[in-house]
Structures are given as structure tokens and as C-alpha cells.
Amino acid sequence: MALKTPEEYKASLSSMRPNVYKFGELIKDVTTHQSTRYTVEGHARIFQAQNEDEHREIYTTTSHLTGEPISRYLSIFRSPEDMIANSKMKRLTFQLTGTCTGGRCAGWTAMNALFASTWDIDDAEGTEYHQRFLEWLKDAQARDITMAGALTDPKGDRTLAPHQQADPDMNLHIVERHDDGGVTVRGAKVMICGVAAANELVVMPGSAYGPDDADWCVAFAIPRDAEGITIIEARHPSDDREAGCSCDDDFDLPVKGGGITQAYILFDDVRVPAERVFMRGEWKYTRNSIMYFIGPYRAAIGACVAGQGDVMRGAAALMARANGLDEKVFTEKLNQMAINNETTFGMGIASAVMGKQHPSGAWLCDPLLSNVNKIHVARLPYETKVLAQDIAGGVAETGCMPSYVDFTDEGYGELLQKYMGAAVDGETRVRIARLVEWLTIGAGVPGCMHGGGSPDGAKMFIRMFSDLNGDMERAKDLAGIDKDVPKPEKKKRN
Ligand SMILES: Cc1cc2nc3c(=O)[nH]c(=O)nc-3n(C[C@H](O)[C@H](O)[C@H](O)COP(=O)(O)OP(=O)(O)OC[C@H]3O[C@@H](n4cnc5c(N)ncnc54)[C@H](O)[C@@H]3O)c2cc1C
Structure with missing residues (x-):
């Protein structure tokens, strides 16, 4: 089912396992709860736009994998025109919603990063991540899902690499590699936008890592309500407004079509099946990803x-x-x-x-x-x-x-x-x-x-x-200097 309506999108969220908490309460239905319904409405506006004659051209495109019409948020950037359309759509989306719809754009971009980096890994290592990724993507396009992008780890001490942290969980890591290619992961991703409005999470390393950090080099896509995942919505400056909002006509929360939310995603030994794993320890490729x-x-x-x-x-x-x-x-x-x-x-x-x-x-x-x-x-x-x-x-x-x-x-x-x-x-x-x-x-x-x-x-x-060196060379040429202008030696103080 490609190109969902807002109602179909909301139904897909309502049918998920409740795993989002705020103020100690388990939110039974993110589409109706006061704390999450505004971010859902913001994202639902995108589904409305893709079904409107006026906006269809910008919100949809053709899948280069299947030739079917798909949401642009599930497409691969393959030309400058695709990227220009991305920019135009993002600008229009803020104009339409008055808020951040980060439950789509970060996941979309992470998905694009994985498209290229799975290709790199396979090309150099002879693995099969790219094909696996394409199969997942085709299915994601057909289901017209919304994906949050989870890169940011708690990180701990910012001066230390993941393997040097006192607590290895400060960055999401592999705790078990399964024979079939799957993994079990533990840790958290933090400050993630629009999670409550998402069907799936696209997870990838938030930084470039070295060989000692191979266990922290993990990328995958996973349903937001998978077993072992708990979401804690962060407190927000507009919380009291949301709580006090009496009806959809009142003005305490001015943007009814939106409402930015950010969350902590806790991964408590979450098993990711092989077909959803797109990096499993290949540290050399984290920089490019x-x-x-x-x-x-x-x-x-x-x-x-x-x-x-x-x-x-x-x-x-x-x-x-x-x-x-x-x-x-x-x-x-x-x-x-x-x-x-x-x-x-x-x-x-x-x-x-x-x-x-x-x-x-x-x-x-x-x-x-x-x-x-x-x-x-x-x-x-x-x-x-x-x-x-x-x-x-x-x-x-x-x-x-x-x-x-x-x-x-x-x-x-x-x-x-x-x-x-x-x-x-x-x-x-x-x-x-x-x-x-x-x-x-x-x-x-x-x-x-x-x-x-x-x-x-x-x-x-x-x-x-x-290119500072290039700039210096050109400046030298223009100034008519043909001898070396050496970098000063480090001077020792007495
Ligand atoms: C509105 C919003 C939405 C977001 N949405 C998402 C999302 O959807 N998905 C996602 O994955 N992330 C998201 N993030 C997180 C975002 O990517 C991080 O905030 C960002 O990467 C910076 O990390 P940090 O907040 O941990 O800052 P820190 O790493 O704590 O940095 C704080 C300051 O310290 C400096 N610093 C850090 N380490 C060092 C060092 N070793 N040496 C010198 N200086 C250092 C930094 O340059 C910065 O100035 C979001 C953030 C915001 C604000």
C-alpha cells in the first residue's frame, strides 16, 4: 500500500505496541494522547500533502527500485534535482506545519547515508549489506512508513572513544553477534526527533570510529515498538500548554498541526534480525557513513x-x-x-x-x-x-x-x-x-x-x-614569489 492517507498513517501508529512514556505514564495511543498527538498531527500533514493535487509533485516521486509512486521521504537522492526537491519540500513543510517534522527528515537522511555506505562495505569486503538494504527499502516504500533517524549516543565523556568509556553502554553497541548475521544491541540514542510519530527507527553510528570500537559500529532499521525498546519523551517547554489546551480552537498551543518532540530511546538487549542489519563492526566505513x-x-x-x-x-x-x-x-x-x-x-x-x-x-x-x-x-x-x-x-x-x-x-x-x-x-x-x-x-x-x-x-x-595550501600557492604566484615560505618551527619557550 503506497502513499497512505493521514488516517491510514495514524492507524498504523495506533496499532503499534505502546512503548512511549512521559511523566511516568505509558502512552496507550500516541495519536490521541495530549503529549504526542501534536507531533503526530504535524507528520500527518505530510500524508495529507502527498494526496493533494497542489503538493503531490513535491511530496512524491518515483521509486528508482520499483518504478512505483512513493513518498519523497522514502526516496534515494540520486541527482542535484532530488536534493533541490528535498530542500523545497523541507521549506514547504515548515510553512505548512509551523514546526519540526524531524520524525521524517533525519530518518530519510540516515537511510540515504546507509544506501551509499552499504555499497562501500560490500564493494570492499564482499558482504551483502547493500542488497539487504534495498530489500528493506522496497518494503518500507511499499508500506509508506515514517522513520526517525537515531545517530546521537549519550556519549559520556566527550574526550574518550566508546571503548574507553567507563560504561560501554554510553554508545549503542553490539553485545552479541548471531550466526545468521543478526545482532543484539544495548545502549541508547538520545535527543531523537519525532520518535512518537515514527513507525521505524533508522539507527547508525553518530561518529567515525576506530578498530577498537568495532562493537560500536552498528547500523540497522527496526520497528519503533520492537521488543526491548523503550521510549521516554523529553519534557518540553510547551508541556503546560498542551496539558491546558481545552479544545482545538484555543490559542494556547498556536500550532495545532505540529509540536516538536524529542526522546530518549533505550535499547535493552534488542535483537535485530539479519535482514535489517546494515553494518556489523565494519569500523572503517563509519567515517564515510x-x-x-x-x-x-x-x-x-x-x-x-x-x-x-x-x-x-x-x-x-x-x-x-x-x-x-x-x-x-x-x-x-x-x-x-x-x-x-x-x-x-x-x-x-x-x-x-x-x-x-x-x-x-x-x-x-x-x-x-x-x-x-x-x-x-x-x-x-x-x-x-x-x-x-x-x-x-x-x-x-x-x-x-x-x-x-x-x-x-x-x-x-x-x-x-x-x-x-x-x-x-x-x-x-x-x-x-x-x-x-x-x-x-x-x-x-x-x-x-x-x-x-x-x-x-x-x-x-x-x-x-x-584548500588553504592551494590558496597560499595562488597568493604566492600573484605576489611574484617563487621561493618557499616555510611554516615556522615550533618555538620553545625558555
Ligand atoms: C532540535 C534537535 C533535534 C535533534 N534531532 C536528532 C535526531 O533526530 N536524531 C539524532 O540522532 N540526533 C538528533 N539531535 C542531536 C544532535 O545531533 C546533537 O545535539 C549534536 O550532534 C551535538 O551533540 P551533543 O548535543 O551531544 O553535544 P556535545 O557533543 O555535548 O557538544 C557540546 C559542545 O561541545 C563541543 N565538543 C564536543 N566534544 C568535544 C571534544 N571532544 N572536543 C572539543 N569540543 C567538543 C561541541 O562542538 C559543542 O560545541 C538533535 C538535536 C537537536 C538540538
Whole structure:
């Protein structure tokens, strides 16, 4: 069954074994529970979009494996055009949902990284991971599943390799290799987006590892509700709003189609069958597999935050009007917001266009440009948020607005509505201000700094891929210098 409807998607989640907890409670049905239903709704909007004439072209594509129509989130990037479509879809998805739908994009990118790295392992080692991966992927496409991507380990002491940690479980590792090619794994993956909204998890190493870390080099796909997996949803700044939300019309939680969630995934001796194992100790290939992840992820995240910026810009301009001001008063600030949005979007597109083909057929984004984009993504959206708050005023900055319950109270509600009003009625003004608050200090904030890895990590790659020696040689030529300009010897202090 390809191309599910939102209802079919939600039914697929409802039928899973309950294994998601929050505040000590086992969530029986993630599609209806207050803590998880908003993230499910955000992801369901994608299923709606793929069935809409207006959006079908961007949300769907043709499987290069079966020739069938599939969700783009289950496709392999095989050309610059595929990556450009990825960026466009991510931007549009934030515009449609007003939130992060990380239960799809991280898993999609991890799946693409495994497409190329399983090919590499087989090519060098004579294994059969790639074919195995393709069989799993064909099935995933036919079932139109949603996959969270789990790379980040708890890590423990950041200066120590996995095998040096006092507790080996600080990074997910193999505890048993089965004769048939399967594995049993133990450990955790943390800060994983949209897990409650996912049918499966795509798991891969979060870093490059050496020979002593072979047991930590494991990649696989597994149903989110597999035996031995427990999910703990993290506490979230909007929790009290979710709990207080009285009906779908109230404005305490401004984005009903969304709600970012992040989770701890605990793997308690989880058995992964051979047909779902895509790396089992091949440490030499972890460096490239992580590179295959960060290339497209750091390119396309620029589009996601651009979509976030588009919504902020629109909401800020609306707030100006709601306050009785022509948005022209803020032309320069609104323009700067557009510049920020287009910078991260455009950098991602450039990284796609400047990429190259991997022998497997995967399209690899340009690593220098995608890592440069990560630096912009960790900076420009914050500037955009400051501008949105600047334009929108104190209510949006602080979120100092009455709850919907108070706003509609029979006694004092009418007065609150009067005093919240300006050039528009009080409810309209509160709805706009809540959206700005949500995007600037609520769910819109995370994801820019560390999502897809830390900016300092990206700077390391920028040093690696930018050709300083070449730049120095060219500068020497232009300056007419034909002798060596040696690197200074390390000077010893007395
Ligand atoms: C919104 C959001 C969504 C996310 N979603 C996902 C997801 O879906 N799937 C997933 O797998 N992960 C996800 N993550 C996790 C993300 O990948 C990590 O946050 C990121 O890789 C950084 O790791 P960390 O948070 O453990 O930071 P740390 O590793 O603790 O880094 C903190 C700081 O210390 C620096 N540092 C770390 N180690 C060293 C060292 N040895 N030497 C010098 N400096 C060091 C880093 O550069 C950084 O500045 C998400 C994160 C966010 C914020």
C-alpha cells in the first residue's frame, strides 16, 4: 500500500505496541494522547500533502527500485534535482506545519547515508549489506512508513572513544553477534526527533570510529515498538500548554498541526534480525557513513530554517498591522529576515548543485558548502528570531498573554479581550503574538544550533575541505614569489 492517507498513517501508529512514556505514564495511543498527538498531527500533514493535487509533485516521486509512486521521504537522492526537491519540500513543510517534522527528515537522511555506505562495505569486503538494504527499502516504500533517524549516543565523556568509556553502554553497541548475521544491541540514542510519530527507527553510528570500537559500529532499521525498546519523551517547554489546551480552537498551543518532540530511546538487549542489519563492526566505513549523512542534512536544514523564517517574517508583519502599524515601518528588518532565509536556503541548493555522484548512484552534496551552511544555520535564524520579537513587541517576546480559559472567562474575559485588542480584535492579536512567541522562544528555537551536529564540528570539516595550501600557492604566484615560505618551527619557550 503506497502513499497512505493521514488516517491510514495514524492507524498504523495506533496499532503499534505502546512503548512511549512521559511523566511516568505509558502512552496507550500516541495519536490521541495530549503529549504526542501534536507531533503526530504535524507528520500527518505530510500524508495529507502527498494526496493533494497542489503538493503531490513535491511530496512524491518515483521509486528508482520499483518504478512505483512513493513518498519523497522514502526516496534515494540520486541527482542535484532530488536534493533541490528535498530542500523545497523541507521549506514547504515548515510553512505548512509551523514546526519540526524531524520524525521524517533525519530518518530519510540516515537511510540515504546507509544506501551509499552499504555499497562501500560490500564493494570492499564482499558482504551483502547493500542488497539487504534495498530489500528493506522496497518494503518500507511499499508500506509508506515514517522513520526517525537515531545517530546521537549519550556519549559520556566527550574526550574518550566508546571503548574507553567507563560504561560501554554510553554508545549503542553490539553485545552479541548471531550466526545468521543478526545482532543484539544495548545502549541508547538520545535527543531523537519525532520518535512518537515514527513507525521505524533508522539507527547508525553518530561518529567515525576506530578498530577498537568495532562493537560500536552498528547500523540497522527496526520497528519503533520492537521488543526491548523503550521510549521516554523529553519534557518540553510547551508541556503546560498542551496539558491546558481545552479544545482545538484555543490559542494556547498556536500550532495545532505540529509540536516538536524529542526522546530518549533505550535499547535493552534488542535483537535485530539479519535482514535489517546494515553494518556489523565494519569500523572503517563509519567515517564515510557519517559524511554521507551530514552532507545532505546540513544542506537541506538550511531550507527547513528558511521555512521557519518565512513563517516568522509573515507573523511579525501581521503583528505590526495588528498593532496599527504599516509593515513599511519595519521594511529594513523584514528585508533582513528575507536575506537570512534565502542565505541558508541558497547555500543548501549550492551544496546540492556542486555535489557529485557516488558509485552506488547516490548524489553526494558538496561537503564544504553544506558545512558552511551549518554555520549559517547556527547563527542567522537566531537573528531572524530577534527581529521577529523586535517587530512584534513585548507580548510576543515574553508570551505575556492570558490563557484561552481566562480570555473566555465569563467574568473578566471581556475585559481581557478589550485590553488585548489594538488595530484588530484581541483574539486575532493574541493568535499572531502566540505564533511569534512559539517560533522565537517556543518550539521554533531548537534545531538551529546542534541539530545535525555542532557548529564546531562543522568548522572542523570546513578546515579539512577548504584548500588553504592551494590558496597560499595562488597568493604566492600573484605576489611574484617563487621561493618557499616555510611554516615556522615550533618555538620553545625558555
Ligand atoms: C532540535 C534537535 C533535534 C535533534 N534531532 C536528532 C535526531 O533526530 N536524531 C539524532 O540522532 N540526533 C538528533 N539531535 C542531536 C544532535 O545531533 C546533537 O545535539 C549534536 O550532534 C551535538 O551533540 P551533543 O548535543 O551531544 O553535544 P556535545 O557533543 O555535548 O557538544 C557540546 C559542545 O561541545 C563541543 N565538543 C564536543 N566534544 C568535544 C571534544 N571532544 N572536543 C572539543 N569540543 C567538543 C561541541 O562542538 C559543542 O560545541 C538533535 C538535536 C537537536 C538540538
